[in-house]
Amino acid sequence: MATRDQAQTILEQLAGPQAVLRDDQWTAIEALVVHRRRALVVQRTGWGKSAVYFIAAKLLRSGGHGPTVIVSPLLALMRNQVQAADRAGVRAATINSSNVTDWGEIHDRVRSGDLDVLLVSPERLNNPDFRDQVLPALAHDAGLVVVDEAHCVSDWGHDFRPDYRRIRTLIAELGTDVPVLATTATANDRVVDDVASQLGVGGRDTLVLRGGLDRESLRLSVVKAGNPAQRAAWLAAHIDSLPGSGIVYTLTVAQAHDVAALLRDQGHTVAAYTGATETAEREQLEADLLNNRVKALIATSALGMGFDKPDLGFVVHLGAPSSPIAYYQQVGRAGRSTASAEVVLLPGHEDQDVWRYFSSVAFPSEAVVRNVIDALESERPQSTPALEPLVDLGRTRLEMVLKVLDVDGAVRRVKGGWIGTGVPWEYDEARYRKLDEARKREQQAMLDYQVTEGCRMAFLRAQLDDPELAEGERCGRCDNCTGKRYDADVDPSSAEATRQRLMRPGVEVAPRKQWPSGLAKLRVKLSGKIGDGPAPGRVIGRLTDLGWGARLRRLLDESDAEVPEDVVKAAVKVLASWDWTTRPMAVLAMDSDRHPLLISSLARELARLGRLVDLGVLQYAPERRPVTAANSAYRVAALQGSWLPPDPAAIGGAGGPVLLVDDMIDTGWTLTMAARVVRQAGAPEVLPFALASTS
CATH class of the missing domain: 3.40.50.300 (P-loop containing nucleotide triphosphate hydrolases)
Structure with a gap:
């Protein structure tokens, strides 16, 4: 024994x-x-x-x-x-x-x-x-x-x-x-x-x-340093004074790369670590942090559970996670074998925009899920790509739905894909409603954590129903318990320099290279490589950027109006730094339901400032209907025939590439399909340009 x-x-x-x-x-x-x-x-x-x-x-x-x-x-x-x-x-x-x-x-x-x-x-x-x-x-x-x-x-x-x-x-x-x-x-x-x-x-x-969930080594603090540029400047000013090496968490991949680049520019030894980082590079970055070869990894939640560096000296959050549970999990990386470790939260108003986005990709409606079940046969397996043209779901959400249905017994994964089982299935609406309500409560709790005047560790322990938490207990270490707080003020010149760096416009957008599979099922005769699509494009910034993100989100949420001067200047900077092989000779605006004036006025200004031919607007066809599909195949099918062919004489008369201007690039299929129309009218090349991209 x-x-x-x-x-x-x-x-x-x-x-x-x-x-x-x-x-x-x-x-x-x-x-x-x-x-x-x-x-x-x-x-x-x-x-x-x-x-x-x-x-x-x-x-x-x-x-x-x-x-x-x-x-x-x-x-x-x-x-x-x-x-x-x-x-x-x-x-x-x-x-x-x-x-x-x-x-x-x-x-x-x-x-x-x-x-x-x-x-x-x-x-x-x-x-x-x-x-x-x-x-x-x-x-x-x-x-x-x-x-x-x-x-x-x-x-x-x-x-x-x-x-x-x-x-x-x-x-x-x-x-x-x-x-x-x-x-x-x-x-x-x-x-x-x-x-x-x-x-x-x-x-x-x-x-x-x-057991109890108190972490005796953690000193919890909240620092309200202001807007994204001010918070990034605060981090740059304080990171060297934080003990040892640590982790700086951001809410999005774009933010992780932005902050890592900003800190490296200022001489700090940091690197970005996200879910998009290749496995071999992840292993190297983890080793670098374990051996203190970097001051910090600027990471998304991809660096979380199980990463064990006992002497991790600090965890900083540039933006608040959406729940105290997730926050406790991440700050728990610090101070495992040290007497003291610093845990700092730098929240921002835009955090809630990110929370709302991730909530929006939750489990879909019953009707959509039933479409998935109906599309599956009981004998012949169908792969996920083959299913995409049959149901209106993007790849990631479709895979999630299939996995849930598999667990529930309605479908089964086999060699070659998925089959239906014929087992009756019920949509557990009450479960998903409770999940949504729980998420909202957790988000509110995270907002409450930022403003509480009580003990921060006790607050987190209470959120996790710590059985050893006594009434009125205080940790004696957090900023509220000790009264010792980080100075939230940022040197104005540093904040402005950081803002200028973050607001440096210009992000390349790779074009779509392959048509989605299964278009034939939707009566669309497109397959294989895309031979007449757009060239690589540019946007001013991503909606998730620390710099341009907030400005672009606000612009696109406002009522339609003439393009603002600061946006025009940013667009000109992007175009001036664009390393195209052949300069565009003309500008064509995309038609729009939400921002027709914004887009057309931007295209008009770019034509004037760049001395380009103004081709006006690529007009929607009268029979065109708004595209709401999330799935790539469905989007392509819905976009076909959406625009009136432009005048070949005008396109050909421009004498070169056409700059195609839009408000936002999401999946990339709208500009891909529009570029085909312009190419077919005689343009030798189409260069997409938009105000923003979603990623």
């Missing part, structure tokens, strides 16, 4: 000879290994949850039990866990999107019993090969199943991931004596109850270990 001394020995291999196994850690290990019970562990970041399951895995393996399966959400988390397992002599491997070439070998090692621990991303659980060939053996032979970051199971968590709900199927197929461990650091009462019910770890025999 496993003993505490054995567990202590493995812990020392994991964490060093100074590590001491705590009573609560042994309680969890003993429940899993000795009593074969199920357990739900809700403990703060840095408590040592991974030590519990690696020690349990090693003890179970030495006792003759099968491998431990750990379902883990993020690649960074998996990499750290494999390295930790190796230190303890645990044979571990991971199956995820970044190591596809290793899957075959890893599957063989699972079958031959050559692995102690297999880390699996939730997405793998429904890969047909893995689900049908590897998963049954794992469910039959597993010594332990671990669900890490288990709050992802819950719709009430900060991240709705349909793949996580598949874990219920895996657990349901386990033998009754196979222990299950669910762990998380960020769960309030609603999430705990939901996780327990979804994973089947809420029975009377389940051990629930729920």
Whole structure:
């Protein structure tokens, strides 16, 4: 029988000879290994949850039990866990999107019993090969199943991931004596109850270990430094005085790159880290931060759960996350093994615009979901790209819908795509309504955090229903408890220089290169490479930029009017720096339902200032209807025939490329289709230009 001394020995291999196994850690290990019970562990970041399951895995393996399966959400988390397992002599491997070439070998090692621990991303659980060939053996032979970051199971968590709900199927197929461990650091009462019910770890025999969430090393502060330029200038002025190295979180990818470029220009050693960063580069950036080769990574939430740098000195948020749960999760990266770490929130009024955008891409309406079910046959699989022309959903949302329907049993993923099962399905409107209401409450709580005069750590602990939080308790470390606050003032010259840098206009927009698949199903005779589309284009800025973003959002939200002078000047700067091979000879404005005067006046001014031929407006056809489709194939089909052909004599008479002007570039299909019309009228090249882009 496993003993505490054995567990202590493995812990020392994991964490060093100074590590001491705590009573609560042994309680969890003993429940899993000795009593074969199920357990739900809700403990703060840095408590040592991974030590519990690696020690349990090693003890179970030495006792003759099968491998431990750990379902883990993020690649960074998996990499750290494999390295930790190796230190303890645990044979571990991971199956995820970044190591596809290793899957075959890893599957063989699972079958031959050559692995102690297999880390699996939730997405793998429904890969047909893995689900049908590897998963049954794992469910039959597993010594332990671990669900890490288990709050992802819950719709009430900060991240709705349909793949996580598949874990219920895996657990349901386990033998009754196979222990299950669910762990998380960020769960309030609603999430705990939901996780327990979804994973089947809420029975009377389940051990629930729920500890306090105070982080004794964190000094929480809120600094209201003003507009985006002032906040970025504040960061540039203070980042070197922050202890050690750390993370600066932004709300969007564009902001991460903008801030990283701004700080590098001023001599700071920083780098951008986002969901769009390639895997190999992510690993290098993580290593750079771990080894203090950079002062900070300027990151989106892609750098989050599982990234473990015990001496991380600070976490700064340039913009507030939409929930206290997400905020607590991210600030928990700091101060794990240091006496003190700085946590600073620099909120902005535009944060709520970002929250609204992400809320707008939530689960679609019942009618749209029913279209997906109706489009699937029961025998012949259809791929996601093949489904796109049949339903009005973009790729990302379509994949989310398919995953939810798969979990609910209405569709099934097989080799070659998806099939319908014929199983009746009900739209859980109450669930999605509750989710929306919960999101709104969390957003309001994040606004309340910014203005509270009480203890900030107590506020966050209360939001997470910390069972150890006493009435009136204060941390004694935050700005409200100590009265010690960062000066929010910014040197005016620094703020202006930062504003000038951020307001430097000009973003390249890559053209669409391939027609969406399945257009033939919509009676559109376009396929393959786009041969008569536009050249690479330019916009003044992205709507998510720290610099031009707020100005452009305000401009596009206002009533239609003549183009403002500052916008004209910015457009001229963009055109002056455009490295085109052949200068445009003419300007053509796009017709518009919302901003006809704004666009036409901009085109007219550009023609005057650039001494270009003013071709007027590319007029909508009388039978044209507004395009509302989100799906690429549907958009292309709806856009076909939307414009009256321009006069070939005027187009040809311009003698060169045509600058095609619009208000905003979103998917890029509008300008792609309009460019075809202009090219067919004789333009040798079409150069798209717009005020803004969405990304």
